[in-house]
Amino acid sequence: MGGDYEDDRGDVRGIEREYSRRRKMSRGRFVGLCIVEGNFALQMARPDSIPGRYRLLAVALMAVLVVWAVLTVRRGRTTVGADGVATRGAFRVRRWAWHDIYDLRIEARPGQRSADVKSLTYLYDNDGRRARLPHLDDWQLPDLWAEVADLHTAAARHRGMTWERRPAVEVRIGERAAYRKAQERGITWALIVFFAALTCLLWETAVDDGPHTFLFLLLIGAPLATYGLLTPLFRRRYTRALAHA
Template identity: 60%
Template sequence: MDGDRNRIEREYRRWRRMSRGRLAFTWIVGGNCVLQMTRPDSIPVRYKLLVLALVAALAVWGVLATLRGLTSVGADGVTVRGAFRVRRRAWHDIYDLRVEERPKQARADARWWTWLYDNDGRRLLLPNVDDWQLPDLRAEIDDLRTVAAAHRGMAWEPRPEVEARIRLRAGRRKAQERASTGAVLAFFAGLMYLLWEVIVGDEPHPFLLLLCVPLVAYALLLPFLRRLASRAPAHT
């Protein structure tokens, strides 16, 4: 993080590298995937190239996100730069800055990260504003909120209508995440069945198994999970 704590102009960049354990895990998983795709077997080359292209795309995205990831804070608001996008939020549109625990990330270096919530209840992750890059994360956010109060023109006070929007969006987001998980599982199930068809010599149906089935699974799961989320009790 660049900038004095008593100034609003700050930049949060990645200065601490990924831990050796997580780096080794990433290389092992990626290397094993590439190795399996380069081994001679009965799987057609076009399917191997598809998998390798997906691995390469993920690797490029990870490198760009690491190199370009930046959170910039100034008198006008907060700017977030990711791998491909730059998003800005003015202070009068920002409702809150919240430190939240990162769920189900036992291998992650950062256990706590920071979200920006706007007046519509939407949230935006702030890159490098986490406990891996900032050991005293909560103190940093408390100080930032104090300094930014004058630029917002209002106090950091909870508003029931915005809290209701946050809870509503959180329920929808959880439903989308679970539906996406179901679609991914359907994709890999279809991939395994496709490989089995190729091995035994049956006629493969990649379009049906790898695209149609996951999309149908997502379309069926999403409204069901949203209905469940709408019936769940609200928590503040």
């Protein structure tokens, strides 16, 4: 995070700040990742696990995931300045001017009792869309709530408006949250179906000369069909719950 200084209004912190990785992941998460990667390496090393061409594809996919994760951690950052807020991920940079920003909000991660990060900070624009601010969380910062409150105060004069709630934007935020939850549930069920189909594929490979073409179609088509059918149902469910809230 950028060093402290005093601006022309006597604000000791100022508005120019950068949030990047300051603390490494916890020991528990590191051990968990080592177990997952070790098991993957063990399965790939077994000569009777899966055919060579599929093993090569699995290794390539894992390599892509590892490179993406490393770049996300090392390059990821949130920059705050007089012009607005910018975020950087593994390959993408996004920017918002202060007059396009509706709010900065801290949101807890449900069910993450022992995770490194329990609370994240999100930027909401005037259309209700949200974006996570990398490394602006309770793992990297000792007092996240005080930091975000200080950001609100320091940014007030650059926005040209107060941080008051607007009902129309709040409605859009709720609608987008319902759609986002529906997508998450749809993806979860699609992954369940995918791994079930993958288990069938591996079993067929182990007990027979090779998997049938039908199983390859099932591996791709069944998860997509599950997502396409369940996501609209979940969206209607969450939208009705929002309307009755």
